[in-house]
Amino acid sequence: xxxxxxQSILLYGTVIFAATIILFPIFWLFNTALSTTVELTQLPxxxxxxxxxxxxxxxxxxxxxxxxxxxxxxITAVGSVIxxxxxxxxxxxxxxxFSPRGSHGMGLFILTAKMLPATLLVIPLFAIFRSIGLIxxxxxxxxxxxxxxxxxxxxxxxxxxxxxxxxxxxxxxxDGCSPLGAMFRVIMPVSMPGLAATxxxxxxxxxxxYAYARTFLVNSQGNWTANMGITTMRGEYVTDWNEIAAAxxxxxxxxxxxxxxxxxxxxxxxxxxxEK
Amino acid sequence: MAKxxxxxxxxxxxxxTALHPFSLEIQDGEFVVLVGPSGCGKSxxxxxxxxxxxxxxxxxxxxxxxxxxxAPGDRDIAMVFQNYALYPHLxxxxxxxxxxxxxxxxxxxxxxxVEEAAKTLGVSHLLDRxxxxxxxxxRQRVALGRAIVREPQAFLMxxxxxxxxxxxxxxxxxxxxxxxxxxxxxxxxxxxDQIEAMTMADRVVLMRDGVIxxxxxxxxxxxxxxxxxxxGFIGSPGMNLLSAAFDGAMIEMFGxxxxxxxxxxxxxxxxxxxxxxxxxxxxxxPVTFQVRPSxxxxxxxxxxxxxxxxxxxxxxxxxxxxxxxxxxxxxVSHTGHLSENENLTLSFDPANLYLFDAETERAL
Amino acid sequence: xxxxxxNLKPRRFDLARPSRQHLLGYILLAPAVILVALIIIxxxxxxxxxxxxxxxxxxxxxxxxxxxxxxxxxLFASPDFWLACWVTVxxxxxxxxxxxxxxxxxxxxxxxxxRGRTLARLVMALPWAVPEIIAVVMFAWIFDSxxxxxxxxxxxxxxxxxxxxxxxxxxxxxxxxTVTMIWKGFPFVSIMTLAGLQSIPDDFYAAAKVDGxxxxxxxxxxxxxxxMPVLGVTLVLVMxxxxxxxxxxxxxxxxxxxxxxxxxxxxxxxxxFGFFKFGYASAVGVVTLIICVVASLAMLGRGSKAxx
Numbered sequence: 001x002x003x004x005x006x007q008s009i010l011l012y013g014t015v016i017f018a019a020t021i022i023l024f025p026i027f028w029l030f031n032t033a034l035s036t037t038v039e040l041t042q043l044p045x046x047x048x049x050x051x052x053x054x055x056x057x058x059x060x061x062x063x064x065x066x067x068x069x070x071x072x073x074x075i076t077a078v079g080s081v082i083x084x085x086x087x088x089x090x091x092x093x094x095x096x097x098f099s100p101r102g103s104h105g106m107g108l109f110i111l112t113a114k115m116l117p118a119t120l121l122v123i124p125l126f127a128i129f130r131s132i133g134l135i136x137x138x139x140x141x142x143x144x145x146x147x148x149x150x151x152x153x154x155x156x157x158x159x160x161x162x163x164x165x166x167x168x169x170x171x172x173x174x175d176g177c178s179p180l181g182a183m184f185r186v187i188m189p190v191s192m193p194g195l196a197a198t199x200x201x202x203x204x205x206x207x208x209x210y211a212y213a214r215t216f217l218v219n220s221q222g223n224w225t226a227n228m229g230i231t232t233m234r235g236e237y238v239t240d241w242n243e244i245a246a247a248x249x250x251x252x253x254x255x256x257x258x259x260x261x262x263x264x265x266x267x268x269x270x271x272x273x274x275e276k
Numbered sequence: 277m278a279k280x281x282x283x284x285x286x287x288x289x290x291x292x293t294a295l296h297p298f299s300l301e302i303q304d305g306e307f308v309v310l311v312g313p314s315g316c317g318k319s320x321x322x323x324x325x326x327x328x329x330x331x332x333x334x335x336x337x338x339x340x341x342x343x344x345x346x347a348p349g350d351r352d353i354a355m356v357f358q359n360y361a362l363y364p365h366l367x368x369x370x371x372x373x374x375x376x377x378x379x380x381x382x383x384x385x386x387x388x389x390v391e392e393a394a395k396t397l398g399v400s401h402l403l404d405r406x407x408x409x410x411x412x413x414x415r416q417r418v419a420l421g422r423a424i425v426r427e428p429q430a431f432l433m434x435x436x437x438x439x440x441x442x443x444x445x446x447x448x449x450x451x452x453x454x455x456x457x458x459x460x461x462x463x464x465x466x467x468x469d470q471i472e473a474m475t476m477a478d479r480v481v482l483m484r485d486g487v488i489x490x491x492x493x494x495x496x497x498x499x500x501x502x503x504x505x506x507x508g509f510i511g512s513p514g515m516n517l518l519s520a521a522f523d524g525a526m527i528e529m530f531g532x533x534x535x536x537x538x539x540x541x542x543x544x545x546x547x548x549x550x551x552x553x554x555x556x557x558x559x560x561x562p563v564t565f566q567v568r569p570s571x572x573x574x575x576x577x578x579x580x581x582x583x584x585x586x587x588x589x590x591x592x593x594x595x596x597x598x599x600x601x602x603x604x605x606x607x608v609s610h611t612g613h614l615s616e617n618e619n620l621t622l623s624f625d626p627a628n629l630y631l632f633d634a635e636t637e638r639a640l
Numbered sequence: 641x642x643x644x645x646x647n648l649k650p651r652r653f654d655l656a657r658p659s660r661q662h663l664l665g666y667i668l669l670a671p672a673v674i675l676v677a678l679i680i681i682x683x684x685x686x687x688x689x690x691x692x693x694x695x696x697x698x699x700x701x702x703x704x705x706x707x708x709x710x711x712x713x714x715l716f717a718s719p720d721f722w723l724a725c726w727v728t729v730x731x732x733x734x735x736x737x738x739x740x741x742x743x744x745x746x747x748x749x750x751x752x753x754x755r756g757r758t759l760a761r762l763v764m765a766l767p768w769a770v771p772e773i774i775a776v777v778m779f780a781w782i783f784d785s786x787x788x789x790x791x792x793x794x795x796x797x798x799x800x801x802x803x804x805x806x807x808x809x810x811x812x813x814x815x816x817x818t819v820t821m822i823w824k825g826f827p828f829v830s831i832m833t834l835a836g837l838q839s840i841p842d843d844f845y846a847a848a849k850v851d852g853x854x855x856x857x858x859x860x861x862x863x864x865x866x867x868m869p870v871l872g873v874t875l876v877l878v879m880x881x882x883x884x885x886x887x888x889x890x891x892x893x894x895x896x897x898x899x900x901x902x903x904x905x906x907x908x909x910x911x912x913f914g915f916f917k918f919g920y921a922s923a924v925g926v927v928t929l930i931i932c933v934v935a936s937l938a939m940l941g942r943g944s945k946a947x948x
Contacts, residue, residue, distance in 0.1 A: 008754075015749060015756075019763045022746075025778040025823065026766070028789065032781055044796070045789050083675075091672030098665025106669075113680060114877070115932040117884040119908040120925030123918055124683035124690065127698040147680050154672060167361035170328050175422075176349035176378030178656045179664045189365040208771050210887035215913060227773040231891050234780075241781050248777040252770055259769030263762055330658035347656030 033245035040241050060246040069229035077206040079142035084149040084202050092157025113151035118211040136220035144212040149202045160194035200262045226251040278339035278429035279304045285334030294320050295486045307456050309465045311473040312483035318466045326432050354423035358435040360415045362407040369403040372421045393425035413444050431463040470510050504637035507550050515550045516604045522547040530565035534626050550630035556606035561623025569616045581606040687922045695919035711923035728903040732882045738822035743829025751837045768827035772887040779820040810900035813893045829874050836870035876936050904928040
């Protein structure tokens with residue numbers, strides 16, 4: 001495309017401007033983490049500390065139960081991913097290959113599930129888990145997170161499987177596979193990119209939950225997830241902003257790393273799931 | 277190698293009948309082509325033969341073995357798909373050997389058989405590649421290799437050449453025929469292309485809307501079409517069809533009286549006369565008439581002459597509506613220039629006429 | 641007449657038989673159906689059930705209390721409820737419009753071909769990757785009343801004479817939340833819009849150029865109409881997200897000050913786990929859900945299939 005120099009400058013200028021504004025809060029977080037308390041409690045705010053306090057990270061890591069929180073979030077996320085993916089891969093495949101009889105009903109259900117506020121579902125789930133005596137265990141989260149994940153991933157996976165021609169399973173069956181065999185030996189290996197992207201997306205969804213964590217784990221400090229832990233770092237009157245910023249960095253990094261891997265598939269996955 | 281016996285197989289989807297009762301006896305080693313326009317049920321029949329779809333009724337026997345409700349993998353058949361359906365995550369070698377592996381054949385045997393099949397199809401040099409690194413023609417050959425390696429009792433082919441470009445299609449057509457002559461396995465081949473049907477088949481099964489129109493070898497199908505649809509479908513360009521008045525002994529065509537010999541009583545419905553474009557000649561003949569061409573297409577040594585005839589209603593059966601406007605076609609040998617809008621003399625021999633009952637569309 | 645030794649073991653329950661092939665569909669769907677029934681449908685029924693009871697702290701298995709409409713009556717008579725509705729509507733509108741504007745603009749920007757475009761795309765959508773709680777940490781500090789950047793900036797520019805206590809003043813608190821949500825929400829709009837833009841065939845633009853349309857006309861007559869379906873769906877999804885949001889509001893302002901940021905979602909939670917009135921809270925939740933469903937269907941109409 002032929003652009004005049006002026007158009008180029010305008011374009012690049014706008015892009016840089018937009019990127020700066022968007023990234024600013026992230027930058028500010030690092031800035032805050034690396035500043036001393038003195039620098040943080042003076043005006044005008046400094047845009048970069050005189051001496052970057054890198055040791056804040058080790059301090060926060062050792063002082064606060066951050067490793068524990070991250071660990072809990074990770075286990076919960078991994079558990080949720082395993083549970084949700086198992087269920088939604090099978091269901092998504094079924095919806096893709098087998099009759100539309102269940103399709104419309106499932107579609108309507110997913111529609112409603114996307115509208116369900118977690119704050120509504122948390123009430124009965126709390127009652128249920130309490131009766132079973134699971135309150136305080138990470139299992140409640142693993143199960144509860146599936147309510148957040150399965151509606152999205154089932155449809156994403158259906159859309160993804162739709163792009164794989166049915167002839168592949170047919171060829172496998174003629175070659176001697178059972179329908180299940182065809183699914184596992186042929187379709188699954190071929191679907192790896194889509195499956196991986198969906199799994200990562202599920203991980204992100206689980207990591208992001210706060211409502212369920214706060215409700216089910218409030219009294220079990222040993223099981224707190226990262227999101228819960230961070231919020232408790234905000235004191236009633238005084239907050240050590242550099243500490244909480246450093247902790248925030250720890251919590252944000254895993255997801256941002258996943259995002260970098262996921263970005264390529266994100267568009268496809270989200271649009272397959274939401275747009276048809 | 278086996279004979280296939282299809283007895284009254286039919287397929288319904290709720291109220292809709294995709295396939296009316298279909299019966300056919302296929303001899304051992306025969307190459308049968310199911311041909312017809314889209315939606316005629318040919319692919320459905322093939323899928324039922326393969327076991328990929330259940331029939332609503334009827335029986336299928338493979339060499340006197342009832343396979344009607346047998347799993348695809350248990351029928352000892354192989355299938356070639358329109359989109360090749362090669363396993364993308366496996367190499368060519370693994371693709372070809374997949375069926376053998378599923379049947380727990382020893383790996384030595386698999387290796388040997390795969391090499392043999394690859395050699396037969398000329399893909400030995402591609403064995404370690406993945407499908408995405410192959411061209412369309414190569415993929416089709418690998419798909420064929422996957423089919424022959426198991427030495428099944430029958431081959432089923434679902435429009436395997438449709439995705440290839442025209443030149444490659446002609447080439448692969450010859451290859452498949454040669455392969456069949458060599459190996460001699462009973463083959464059921466589905467296509468919408470009547471040229472493939474005519475050139476490759478031992479017998480052709482012409483289908484339309486789920487009903488068999490005619491079962492015959494290619495020559496018979498060409499020379500003795502049993503109804504209007506068969507007459508119009510086979511042959512390129514399609515047969516000219518016009519309605520003509522019949523008075524008991526003659527029909528009127530192009531303003532001339534033409535004597536015809538009709539055995540049955542067709543007076544009630546009127547008659548449709550069919551004339552293949554290649555049976556129209558330039559100059560005088562048994563029945564001669566004048567036309568003014570609306571279009572002349574030159575193919576070098578042949579010409580297609582398009583002309584209209586207002587006196588007759590041009591009939592087109594089937595879905596070829598667009599061809600209707602062009603009118604009638606004559607295919608003549610002529611080099612040099614033929615101009616449009618100048619009177620031209622054409623003639624034909626009444627012996628080459630095909631006659632059909634206008635009502636029932638059956639041949640007379 | 642097979643010349644190869646083939647060992648096909650006979651299967652007892654053979655799903656590969658044509659007559660049985662369709663059964664696999666049901667079998668595969670079963671786990672999902674069971675899971676969903678257990679953790680979504682059953683709890684949903686419990687919710688509705690609770691909303692019709694005067695229940696404080698619910699316990700499954702204990703005797704059901706009497707059926708009563710009291711919760712709903714109280715709900716519709718309560719000024720807090722209507723305030724929450726109003727706050728929700730305001731927030732949904734503000735965040736949706738904001739996200740739409742920023743999202744579509746960034747998508748249009750990044751849709752051009754230029755060097756560093758992939759990097760720009762990555763950057764534009766980065767806020768999506770930041771967990772909501774972390775976003776709150778970022779913005780709570782930026783909006784801090786005493787030392788926050790924004791307070792100082794606005795004071796410095798001269799828009800205010802004294803530092804605004806963002807989080808503790810009703811009006812500014814609302815905007816602090818809105819800005820945070822827009823920052824978190826626009827990448828989704830951006831990604832969806834970008835996908836929509838890229839699915840518009842180049843031929844359309846080429847044909848328009850040949851017909852003499854300028855850039856603005858091309859945008860109005862080609863880009864916008866083709867984008868409408870995508871934007872419609874995206875709009876509804878953003879709307880639903882704001883409706884449902886809990887993390888951002890709870891941790892930033894906890895619904896305050898003076899309930900100026902209490903949405904229906906927050907109110908539901910508060911009533912349940914703040915005041916331990918499960919019955920009443922369920923009623924609020926059910927009403928919220930109904931509003932959501934009605935609003936979404938109204939916006940999409942028959943296009944609701946696109947939402948799947």
